[in-house]
Amino acid sequence: MKLAGLAMASPAAAARILDQAAAEAMEFTRQAEATSLGSGTLDHLDFAVTEFNRAYSLKPPKAVFDAVMDYRRKVAALLAGRHTHQQERELLTFAGWLSELLAWLAHDLGDARTGLAFATDAFVHGQQAGHGRLCAWAMDAAASINLYEQRPGKARNAALKGLSEAAVPHPLTVRLHAQAARAAAADGDADGFTTAFRAAEDAYGILPPRSPRRFGLDVLPLADYALTSYSATSFIWLGQAEQARQYAEQALATYESAPEASRSPSREAIARIDLALAHALLGDSDAAVALGHQALDSTRVVDSVRHRAGDLTAFLARRHPGREAVETLRERLVAVGAAARAVTAAPAHEPEEGVT
Incomplete structure (x- = not known):
């Protein structure tokens, strides 16, 4: 209203009004740029998320889960603080990536409910950040967890x-079509499997010469x-042994x-179990038992490996009841599962400030 009255104001009064408006404009700008984030916070989070993803296949899932969960809480606290709109989008993205990793880690630890909750959280934060590919990765995790359930x-x-959010062409698109194919096979839908698997092959055929990277790692x-291992599992479920x-x-x-x-x-251990099945x-039970032991020799026998190994021992026990070699494999799997539960139940150490 003050500005609307400029035409009727004296030159001195008009100058005072404009000076006040200029001061208010500078305050608007200051508020838009105001933030409680330290200058290196976002760079540190980028480094942390990268290191956590590299550690995923190298360190015990319980230790990585505890460390990632600590960072996820810190990002939630940062989101509750003061930051710019651009910083908010970056924080939402980091929150989503941490939750996507927590979904996989919870799956590895045998907790599907927690895994699906974090997959959903990753999807929602990806949507809020306008990051469709993050949403697609979150649904890739959700697809795997639901299959094992x-x-x-x-x-x-x-x-x-996930496919509705994924970019084309991209290796993630191949994975999601292969996930759909594996889901159809799990449901006994051979035609659905064939259709989805062909879509995965078609998506693979149009991938660009240069593969994209995710946290510094090649995603091709x-x-x-997905094209090989998911297909092996699918053909097992469809009863097509030679193709498997x-x-x-x-x-x-x-x-x-x-x-x-x-x-x-x-994943390599699961491929060995598929080959064993x-x-x-x-009809070659000796090779099946040998491959089962090789799978359990893996440095990372997570819940999905134990789950599939359980499928193998159950099938062998039905086909060869009372056979000593089969019983030995089954007993070893039981011992591996007990050891894993003991580790998971152990109290967590206090999380460290840095990324290990």
């Missing part, structure tokens, strides 16, 4: 939800793993030839 319909829905191997054997062998070769930074001991279906 024997909810193929929810797994497929998660994969499709994740598409390679071929894809499981391809998966193992892919895992073993991957750069050290991209190696995944737990294929041999068991084909």
Whole structure:
């Protein structure tokens, strides 16, 4: 109203009004730039998230979970503080990436409920940040967790939800189509599997020559793993043993030839179990038992590995009741599971301030 009266004000009064407006404009700018974040906070978070993702396959999941959870709480506190809109988007993104990693870690520790809760949290924070690819990665985790919980319909829905957010072309798109294919196989839908798997192959065929990176790591191997390992598992569930054997062998070769930074001991162990199940279906129980022991020799026998190893021992026990070699494998799996539960139940150490 003051400015509207400029035309009627004296020159001196008009000058005072404009001086006041200029001061208010500077205050508006100061408020827009006001923040309680330290100058290096966002750089530190970027480094932390990168290091946590690199540690994922190298360190025990319980230790990594505790450290990542500590950082997730810190980011929540930062979001509750004062920051610029641009900083808010970055904090939302970091919160989402930490929750996406916590979803996988909870899955590795055998807690599906917590894993799905963090996958949902990652998706929501990705949406708030306008980060569609983060949303898609979150649904990739949700699809896997639901599959291991024997909810193929929810797994497929998660994969499709991720595909609606994923960029094309991108290795993540391949993974999500392969997730949908694996969900169809788990549901006994051979035609649905074939359709989704062809979509995964088509998505793979249009990938650009230069592979994108995620926290400094090449993500193309994740598409390679999905096309081979997910297919092996799918053919097991569909009862097509020879196709399962071929894809499981391809998966193992892919895992073993991957750069050290991209190696995944737990996924490699699952590929060995798929190959073991294929041999068991084909009648070669000796090879199945040997591969089962190799899988349990892995440096990272997480819940998904133990779950699939349980499928193997149960099948072998039905096919060869009372056989000593099968019982020995089953007893070893029981011991491995007991040891893992003891570690998970152990009290956590106080989280460190830095990234280990």
